[in-house]
Amino acid sequence: MSTFDLSNSSTDRGARRANTTITPQNAPNRRNTELAMLAFAVVLPVFAYANVGLAMDGTLPAGMLAYGLGMGALALVAHLVMRRFAPYADPLLLPLATLLNGLGLVMIWRLDKAGKLLASNYPAAANQLMWSGLGIAFFIGVIVLLKDHRILQRYTYISMAVALVLLAAPAFFPSRPGDFGAKIWIHIGSFSIQPGEFAKIILTIFFSGYLMVKRDALALASRRFMGLYLPRGRDLGPIIVVWLLSILILIFETDLGSSFLFFGLFVVMLYVATERTSWIVFGLIMSIGGATVVAMAEPHVKTRINAWLDPMAAFGPHPPAQSSEQIGQTLMAFGSGGVTGSGLGQGRSWLIQFAAKSDFILGSFGEELGLTGMMALFLLYGLIVQRGLRTAVAARDPFGKLLAVGLSSAFALQVFVVAGGVTGLIPLTGMTMPFLAQGGSSVVANWALIAILLKISDSARRPAAEPEPATAPSPAPAR
Numbered sequence: 165m166s167t168f169d170l171s172n173s174s175t176d177r178g179a180r181r182a183n184t185t186i187t188p189q190n191a192p193n194r195r196n197t198e199l200a201m202l203a204f205a206v207v208l209p210v211f212a213y214a215n216v217g218l219a220m221d222g223t224l225p226a227g228m229l230a231y232g233l234g235m236g237a238l239a240l241v242a243h244l245v246m247r248r249f250a251p252y253a254d255p256l257l258l259p260l261a262t263l264l265n266g267l268g269l270v271m272i273w274r275l276d277k278a279g280k281l282l283a284s285n286y287p288a289a290a291n292q293l294m295w296s297g298l299g300i301a302f303f304i305g306v307i308v309l310l311k312d313h314r315i316l317q318r319y320t321y322i323s324m325a326v327a328l329v330l331l332a333a334p335a336f337f338p339s340r341p342g343d344f345g346a347k348i349w350i351h352i353g354s355f356s357i358q359p360g361e362f363a364k365i366i367l368t369i370f371f372s373g374y375l376m377v378k379r380d381a382l383a384l385a386s387r388r389f390m391g392l393y394l395p396r397g398r399d400l401g402p403i404i405v406v407w408l409l410s411i412l413i414l415i416f417e418t419d420l421g422s423s424f425l426f427f428g429l430f431v432v433m434l435y436v437a438t439e440r441t442s443w444i445v446f447g448l449i450m451s452i453g454g455a456t457v458v459a460m461a462e463p464h465v466k467t468r469i470n471a472w473l474d475p476m477a478a479f480g481p482h483p484p485a486q487s488s489e490q491i492g493q494t495l496m497a498f499g500s501g502g503v504t505g506s507g508l509g510q511g512r513s514w515l516i517q518f519a520a521k522s523d524f525i526l527g528s529f530g531e532e533l534g535l536t537g538m539m540a541l542f543l544l545y546g547l548i549v550q551r552g553l554r555t556a557v558a559a560r561d562p563f564g565k566l567l568a569v570g571l572s573s574a575f576a577l578q579v580f581v582v583a584g585g586v587t588g589l590i591p592l593t594g595m596t597m598p599f600l601a602q603g604g605s606s607v608v609a610n611w612a613l614i615a616i617l618l619k620i621s622d623s624a625r626r627p628a629a630e631p632e633p634a635t636a637p638s639p640a641p642a643r
Contacts (some may be wrong), residue, residue: 194255195247201259202239209235209266212508216274219509234293235266238300245304250622254555257621260548261599261614264541265296265607268600270508271528275521278514288521288602295604299611306615313619317563320373327366330359331409331426335416348419348594360422361596361609364429364578365616368570371430375437376563420465421581421593425574432573433566465591472591490516494527494586505534523594525601526586542583545598549576552617558624568620571613 210232217225225231239262246253273289310316316323337350349356409426431447434440470484471477475491477484493516500506513528521528530538552572559565578598585592596606 193251195243195251198246198255198258199243201256202243202262205259205263205266206232206236206239208263209270212267212270213273215507216270216277216509219507220274220277231269231293234297235262235269238297242300242303245307246618249307250618252625252627253618253622254551254625257548257551257614257618260544260551261611264544264599265299267529267541268525268597268607269293269296271525271600272521272602274509274532275514275528277509291604292602292607295607298604299608302608303611303615306612307619310616310619313564313567313616313623314561316369316567317373317376320370323366323370323373327363327370328409330363330366331422333359348422358596358603358605360419361603361605362612363422364425364574365571365609365613367426368429368433368567368574371433372563372566372570375433375566379437379562419594420468420591421578421585421595424581424593425577425595428577429570429574432577433570436569437566468591468593472585472588475588488592490524491586491588491592494524494530495588497527497531498587501531501534501537503535505530505532505537508532522596522602523582523592524586525597526583529600541600542579545576545579548572548614549579551621555617555621555624559620560624564620564623568617571617575610575613 210228213228213231214224217223217228239258242258242262246258269289269292272292276287276289334348334350348360349358427447427450431443434443434447467488471488471491475488475495478489479492497511497513497516501511505511509532511528511531513524513531516524516527526538526541529541533540549572552568552575556565556568556572559568575598578595581590581593582595582597582601584590585595596603598610599607
């Protein structure tokens with residue numbers, strides 16, 4: 165039996181009930197541990213805030229007390245809600261998200277204070293703080309209203325329809341010069357939203373529900389072709405649709421990051437559900453082939469690939485017409501930071517201009533915190549992914565296992581896509597770094613993602629003797 169065994173037969177259910185004495189279901193309530201970690205997650209950004217003020221002005225920031233009290237109050241409310249509605253949930257996910265969100269706010273405020281950004285890049289710290297508060301409100305709403313994560317299984321195909329609408333919507337709205345060629349935002353007056361951030365969660369719900377029903381057909385009813393096991397045509401249909409969708413997103417919205425994220429997410433979940441390595445090879449062939457064809461035809465994607473191949477071309481004596489300076493500037497910022505960094509508030513990462521606190525905020529952290537600070541940030545992200553996968557292992561139902569794996573994989577893929585683009589490992593995608601970067605849609609969506617993982621964790625860790633929240637029975641698998 166594999167780690168992510170999704171079997172749901174009566175025999176397996178009986179075996180699991182017989183083994184409850186050695187499963188995570190008997191885990192103790194860890195809310196006091198969460199409270200202690202939350203205190204650290206609030207105090208550390210407050211010290212970072214003070215450090216920036218002392219480095220830039222020689223005095224403590226005037227708003228330091230208000231910032232600390234505000235973040236502390238939001239974290240305390242979220243913790244109290246967890247005690248009441250998810251008492252057995254994982255104790256580390258909420259503090260980790262709070263710490264990353266707080267550090268992101270500090271860096272955005274630091275870049276605002278530099279006063280040397282483009283005029284169109286308005287001071288964003290106050291706006292980002294508002295979105296962070298809204299994100300925590302969404303977090304609380306999910307924790308309170310989502311009585312049982314299995315309810316989401318009822319909306320499998322509705323989730324697919326909603327996700328398709330969200331992904332296609334930006335193509336029907338006019339883009340702005342500040343979008344730099346990517347049509348991934350919806351602008352209504354001064355308000356803008358990036359629906360792809362919410363689509364990743366909704367698509368994960370669809371994938372989980374679909375694969376829970378079709379996993380046997382995809383794993384067993386297959387034919388061998390050139391060493392690969394391929395499923396039947398009627399089972400392969402939705403997979404081809406998702407592949408075509410990712411390519412269409414890349415063509416019409418020039419969004420390389422979302423295309424990679426959605427298709428990569430589906431391939432990972434297919435592998436977990438079927439345990440067939442051939443899906444990894446099959447998915448890589450389809451994604452690389454499709455991206456290569458589009459890159460040859462779409463000028464915007466081609467420009468990003470050229471900038472990736474030669475990030476310093478913009479600084480040469482004869483720079484290309486559509487060259488990009490940001491990747492080269494970020495690489496220089498990383499080099500300037502060295503091992504320990506220049507110190508918070510003492511770098512020059514505002515030279516990256518508009519992207520310093522959005523796409524390339526990792527460059528700002530890399531210069532001022534150095535390699536050591538970057539390793540610490542990636543460790544925080546890695547812990548979130550690890551706790552999410554641990555939740556998947558402990559989940560009692562196959563839908564919960566797939567949903568936890570999907571959400572954790574989506575989070576990990578987004579971190580990889582953004583960090584890889586900024587460091588020059590892969591072409592730049594334009595996505596936002598979860599919790600750190602400026603962007604209201606991103607911070608709200610990622611707080612909702614953390615909330616769903618915590619609800620699954622609460623169900624998985626709840627003692628067997630204690631009843632779970634009342635909910636209607638899960639729908640029978642469709643034939």
